[in-house]
Amino acid sequence: MTKITKKNFGKKLAKYGALSVAIAGVADATGQVVYTDVDPDFVGGLGDSFAIDFDGDGTDDVTILQSNNGNYELVQANAGANGVAQFDAGNAYVYASNLAEGASIDGSLMFASFGSMCAGPGYNGSQFCGTGPSFSGIQFTAGGGTTHYAWVRVDVADSENFQVLDYAFEATPNTGIIAGDEGATAGVEDQLFANFDYFVSNERLNLSAANVMESVAVYTILGQQVADQKLNGTNGTVNLAALSTGVYVAKVSIDGATKTIKFAKK
Secondary structure (H helix, E strand, C coil): CCCEEECCCCHHHHHHCCCCCCCCCEEEEECCEEEEEEEEEEEECCCCEEEECCCCCCCCCEEEEEEECCCCEEEEEECCCCEEEEECCCCCCCEECCECCCCEECCCCEEECEEEEEECCCCCCCCCCCCCEEEEEEEEECCCCCEEEEEEEEEECCCCCEEEEEEEEECCCCCCEECCCCCCCCCHHHHHCCCCEEEEECCEEEEEEEEEEEEEEEEECCCCEEEEEEEEEEEEEEECCCCCCEEEEEEEEECCEEEEEEEEEC
């Protein structure tokens, strides 16, 4: 059976398309890198597809899909008016580049509206077949008309089976991103934010943590600050009544450390 999956924060957030997989996506951002862990990993087979809307503007930026191209099966990335990083295979076929972790994704790369990741036998330019977790570079235009760069980590077993593991984009316009950059820190921050939780209800963002929270700032998905509030407890709320419907990023501070979350106002 064909599955066309768009990740969201639950059914009530589906129209925003901010995260593309099942309900349990976990998003973190540090600085301007907005990272999304596809949890659980999306597992696709014949006819399946996985659409990603990086910036939550309601328009899919790239789709990873499996399809039949007449006489062979293939897994490919389709970006429409956006771009998938490609390489010159010296023939008429367009192949997606398998980028090394740490590679720069920016305007110096070649981009095409689509790129084959793993095609059937005889198409030797495919770089993703059976290589394990691998990175595809993406260039896309955000809702405000600005250009951004992103990566998607996939695991393509063969021309019929693939997984989407996680992805991230750089929220600063015209700024490259490093393949694999999750924009997150570990260690002390993880301990401070142990048992941290949040949810939106009745136009309020509700926060809770095991440790005392100091402040919370709210931004649009592209970095414009729209709220800033001091906190002094293990529970806190932010009034969202004045904000337009859409997807936002909130930065919560505990003892000098910051955790960034995504949420949507309905």
